[in-house]
Amino acid sequence: MSQTVDRALSILPLLAQGPADLGQVAERLGVHKSTALRLLRTLHEHGLVYRQEDQRYRLGARLFALAQEAVENLDVREIAHSHLVALNDRCGHTVHLAVYEEQEVLYIDKVESRYPVRMYSRIGKPVAITVAAVAKLLLADLTEPERRVIAEKLDYPMYTSRSTPNPAAFLKELAVVREQGWATDLGGHEESINCIGAPIRGADGRVVAAMSVSAPNVVVTAEELLTLLPLVRRTAETISREYSGTTQPKKV
Amino acid sequence: MSQTVDRALSILPLLAQGPADLGQVAERLGVHKSTALRLLRTLHEHGLVYRQEDQRYRLGARLFALAQEAVENLDVREIAHSHLVALNDRCGHTVHLAVYEEQEVLYIDKVESRYPVRMYSRIGKPVAITVAAVAKLLLADLTEPERRVIAEKLDYPMYTSRSTPNPAAFLKELAVVREQGWATDLGGHEESINCIGAPIRGADGRVVAAMSVSAPNVVVTAEELLTLLPLVRRTAETISREYSGTTQPKKV
DNA sequence: AATGGGTGTTGCATATGTTGCAACGAACTT
DNA sequence: AAGTTCGTTGCAACATATGCAACACCCATT
Numbered sequence: 001m002s003q004t005v006d007r008a009l010s011i012l013p014l015l016a017q018g019p020a021d022l023g024q025v026a027e028r029l030g031v032h033k034s035t036a037l038r039l040l041r042t043l044h045e046h047g048l049v050y051r052q053e054d055q056r057y058r059l060g061a062r063l064f065a066l067a068q069e070a071v072e073n074l075d076v077r078e079i080a081h082s083h084l085v086a087l088n089d090r091c092g093h094t095v096h097l098a099v100y101e102e103q104e105v106l107y108i109d110k111v112e113s114r115y116p117v118r119m120y121s122r123i124g125k126p127v128a129i130t131v132a133a134v135a136k137l138l139l140a141d142l143t144e145p146e147r148r149v150i151a152e153k154l155d156y157p158m159y160t161s162r163s164t165p166n167p168a169a170f171l172k173e174l175a176v177v178r179e180q181g182w183a184t185d186l187g188g189h190e191e192s193i194n195c196i197g198a199p200i201r202g203a204d205g206r207v208v209a210a211m212s213v214s215a216p217n218v219v220v221t222a223e224e225l226l227t228l229l230p231l232v233r234r235t236a237e238t239i240s241r242e243y244s245g246t247t248q249p250k251k252v
Numbered sequence: 253m254s255q256t257v258d259r260a261l262s263i264l265p266l267l268a269q270g271p272a273d274l275g276q277v278a279e280r281l282g283v284h285k286s287t288a289l290r291l292l293r294t295l296h297e298h299g300l301v302y303r304q305e306d307q308r309y310r311l312g313a314r315l316f317a318l319a320q321e322a323v324e325n326l327d328v329r330e331i332a333h334s335h336l337v338a339l340n341d342r343c344g345h346t347v348h349l350a351v352y353e354e355q356e357v358l359y360i361d362k363v364e365s366r367y368p369v370r371m372y373s374r375i376g377k378p379v380a381i382t383v384a385a386v387a388k389l390l391l392a393d394l395t396e397p398e399r400r401v402i403a404e405k406l407d408y409p410m411y412t413s414r415s416t417p418n419p420a421a422f423l424k425e426l427a428v429v430r431e432q433g434w435a436t437d438l439g440g441h442e443e444s445i446n447c448i449g450a451p452i453r454g455a456d457g458r459v460v461a462a463m464s465v466s467a468p469n470v471v472v473t474a475e476e477l478l479t480l481l482p483l484v485r486r487t488a489e490t491i492s493r494e495y496s497g498t499t500q501p502k503k504v
Numbered sequence: 505a506a507t508g509g510g511t512g513t514t515g516c517a518t519a520t521g522t523t524g525c526a527a528c529g530a531a532c533t534t
Numbered sequence: 535a536a537g538t539t540c541g542t543t544g545c546a547a548c549a550t551a552t553g554c555a556a557c558a559c560c561c562a563t564t
Contacts, residue, residue: 106313
């Protein structure tokens with residue numbers, strides 16, 4: 001809606017791919033060098049862009065700080081955190097919390113496994129949306145037309161032989177998840193890693209977040225992991241209740 | 253330099269403090285509501301701002317993704333990571349990697365402690381600059397006038413009785429660190445937590461990053477932690493060598 | 505040494521894009 | 535049903551961002 005701001009913001013994803021000099025930025029933006037310079041300067045003043053010694057620009061430090069503050073202000077995260085830690089204490093595995101936002105699912109909290117073999121993931125990292133247990137839970141709660149539209153739009157990378165292969169399979173899986181109220185990812189993302197997850201609901205019953213427990217085969221088999229399901233579901237329900245409680249007196 | 257972009261970007265730190273509605277944003281920005289609306293819309297299109305159900309705006313998901321991509325593109329981090337993990341394997345404690353940028357020191361990587369008692373920190377979080385071992389290392393490498401200017405500008409919160417109290421003490425500490433080539437934080441941030449750190453240098457000898465090992469008193473005493481110093485310094489030197497190697501053929 | 509291409513940078517006139525206004529609509533209170 | 539409050543839209547006036555051309559600078563080449 002605002003051309004100038006639009007151009008300035010387009011620089012960010014561009015720099016996310018790697019550092020670039022003024023000429024490159026101007027070219028890829030389709031504007032004159034002097035224009036690009038002024039936009040970059042403004043971004044720089046706000047700390048979103050950093051100028052390294054070789055004069056090239058890259059993303060700046062304030063971005064981290066902003067993302068940091070943002071995540072700490074999420075209500076669900078705050079409420080859920082202690083419960084996630086408690087769950088980790090009991091089972092020892094990696095625990096994740098994720099939300100859905102604008103076509104993306106992303107982790108907003110994580111408690112690391114106590115076992116030496118850990119799975120790779122990071123807060124803020126977009127989730128493998130077609131296979132992750134938390135993604136299935138969050139998408140399963142959308143309306144049927146929404147689910148169809150998104151399922152069609154997605155890519156279906158075959159991380160492993162057990163990855164969700166296409167929209168039809170994904171929609172079917174979402175229906176199952178919706179029905180049973182929990183989800184799994186059995187080697188669909190990484191051959192040797194299994195997850196089980198459960199939804200966290202707001203006062204109106206809608207899914208506001210999803211949590212999961214992940215563990216590699218070498219630590220526990222899929223069957224053993226599934227025995228934790230009741231515990232995971234109870235934890236999710238506890239968080240749901242607490243979250244509903246605090247948000248019931250809906251502030252305006 | 254660009255008024256429109258400047259205004260738009262000023263919205264981000266504003267929303268970092270918590271969600272706000274259109275009126276609040278317009279007021280705190282000092283512009284008309286319609287103007288604020290258009291800026292917010294542009295930010296929204298780029299995913300930097302999210303509109304929650306109650307119509308209020310808060311920071312959006314893409315911020316995380318951007319910060320994520322940015323951190324993964326840092327050369328030092330990539331080179332250092334495996335060494336940090338190896339160090340953690342050997343000693344079990346929390347390992348941090350930090351850089352200095354525009355008056356701030358921030359963590360860009362972290363390997364969690366294997367012990368149940370962990371210290372709180374998060375990648376992207378600005379470091380307690382007056383006490384942290386990594387901060388001392390990074391600042392100690394600046395020129396003398398730079399150090400003086402920064403030391404004067406900083407706040408000196410007394411986290412504990414052993415926190416650095418004022419600019420003079422800080423400058424003195426930096427001189428020591430600069431001389432000896434390593435740094436400590438013995439209960440200066442959290443009474444019960446000690447850290448030891450070492451610098452990572454580029455080909456020209458300048459400090460490009462700093463790493464540290466942190467452990468709470470309940471796990472190891474400060475003396476025991478100090479026995480790890482040679483190991484930490486060796487690791488930092490290994491990383492320095494590898495980093496210098498890759499950046500020697502200075503790209504233009 | 506001097507020249508040439510490659511950067512990033514500045515001042516300026518033009519016109520493009522942004523602004524505030526006022527009026528509308530929707531949702532919620534009284 | 536009238537009265538708030540909030541978000542939204544179209545429009546005309548103005549301020550602001552734009553591209554240009556010229557400059558400054560650094561490095562490599564001759």
